Amino acid sequence: MISSNIKRGSAELAVLSVVAHRPLHGYEIAQRIEQQTQGALRFTLASLYPLLYRMESRGWLRASWGETSAGRARRYYRLTAAGRKKLAPLREEWRELFRALGRLGEARHA
Amino acid sequence: MPDWREKVLRRLEGSKLSSEEREEISRELAGYLEDLCAAALARSFDDRAAAESAAAELHQDRHLGANLYRARRESALQLNDRTRQFWLPGITLLFAGAALLAASQAAAWWTYHVYAPLPHAQSYPDLVRNLGRHDGAALMVYLAWVYTLPFLGALRASWSRRSGGNRLAQLATGLFPLLLFLAIFVGQWIGIERNAFLPVLGMGSLPPAHDFFPFLPVSGNLFVNWLAIPGAALLLGVLPFVLKSGIRAHDAEPTTVA
Numbered sequence: 001m002i003s004s005n006i007k008r009g010s011a012e013l014a015v016l017s018v019v020a021h022r023p024l025h026g027y028e029i030a031q032r033i034e035q036q037t038q039g040a041l042r043f044t045l046a047s048l049y050p051l052l053y054r055m056e057s058r059g060w061l062r063a064s065w066g067e068t069s070a071g072r073a074r075r076y077y078r079l080t081a082a083g084r085k086k087l088a089p090l091r092e093e094w095r096e097l098f099r100a101l102g103r104l105g106e107a108r109h110a
Numbered sequence: 111m112p113d114w115r116e117k118v119l120r121r122l123e124g125s126k127l128s129s130e131e132r133e134e135i136s137r138e139l140a141g142y143l144e145d146l147c148a149a150a151l152a153r154s155f156d157d158r159a160a161a162e163s164a165a166a167e168l169h170q171d172r173h174l175g176a177n178l179y180r181a182r183r184e185s186a187l188q189l190n191d192r193t194r195q196f197w198l199p200g201i202t203l204l205f206a207g208a209a210l211l212a213a214s215q216a217a218a219w220w221t222y223h224v225y226a227p228l229p230h231a232q233s234y235p236d237l238v239r240n241l242g243r244h245d246g247a248a249l250m251v252y253l254a255w256v257y258t259l260p261f262l263g264a265l266r267a268s269w270s271r272r273s274g275g276n277r278l279a280q281l282a283t284g285l286f287p288l289l290l291f292l293a294i295f296v297g298q299w300i301g302i303e304r305n306a307f308l309p310v311l312g313m314g315s316l317p318p319a320h321d322f323f324p325f326l327p328v329s330g331n332l333f334v335n336w337l338a339i340p341g342a343a344l345l346l347g348v349l350p351f352v353l354k355s356g357i358r359a360h361d362a363e364p365t366t367v368a
């Protein structure tokens with residue numbers, strides 16, 4: 001189980017990654033993240049929306065109202081140019097963190 | 111299915127959100143809760159259990175309204191990356207550099223005024239004109255100013271680096287004053303072409319096209335005095351940071367880890 005601190009830190013990366021492919025509404029974002037991380041990251045309404053609004057305020061996401069295939073109104077989030085620019089270094093930082101942790105593990109077993 | 115919009119509106123009562131914000135947020139969150147409820151029904155929950163599981167999420171955090179309020183206002187408090195890494199250190203330290211130049215000019219004026227009065231140098235604005243007639247004084251002010259540039263360049267690059275700026279941001283921030291120097295160079299060149307003196311406000315000013323290098327034409331002196339030497343001095347201060355960032359390109363702190 002991943003600790004809550006790491007989850008909080010990885011939340012921005014998770015959201016940016018899933019909306020990079022196409023615009024998604026809040027519930028879809030939460031679902032995608034849960035499915036793609038096989039349940040390791042799970043958002044609730046209280047953790048997802050403050051994060052989405054914060055990322056929108058920072059200019060990483062842009063939201064607009066649209067309709068689902070069933071005709072229901074939902075607010076869709078899409079990645080902005082600033083968000084796309086943020087995504088690559090964020091991914092690299094996390095890769096580096098996991099590589100560093102991996103090296104730590106290897107050193108213990110050596 | 112419950113009226114989720116009404117429930118969300120009630121949940122947001124007492125928060126600082128404006129009525130328009132509450133309206134939009136309740137629409138959006140109601141959509142989320144509808145989807146959550148529908149997913150629970152699809153997993154064979156009955157109506158009541160599905161509604162209860164969705165309502166549990168709505169009531170999970172008693173600070174929901176305050177958190178949403180803060181999140182929507184974060185942009186007003188948080189500067190974007192470009193501002194933090196480029197504009198803020200660039201402009202702040204540009205003013206610091208201008209203050210240093212003005213202070214060195216004032217010191218030179220005071221020194222000459224007290225110990226070797228210059229004709230007509232009765233006030234600070236007279237200084238620029240009078241320094242122009244005295245190579246030694248002009249050179250003294252000029253060199254004092256040039257010596258500060260590597261430190262100011264290094265400070266800018268360091269500030270940008272600490273704000274998370276990459277190598278390009280550090281280089282651009284460190285060399286930021288060159289934009290102003292270029293404007294001064296062009297302004298003074300035009301001034302000389304028209305045989306007029308253009309005072310450079312705010313920056314303090316050096317005598318236009320001072321003939322530090324007699325073998326160069328006036329425009330050449332201007333170029334060397336305002337662009338080549340200051341540029342090299344700034345670069346001297348910036349390069350160690352940029353090169354260090356290159357070596358430690360993968361050493362950035364993972365800022366998103368709380």
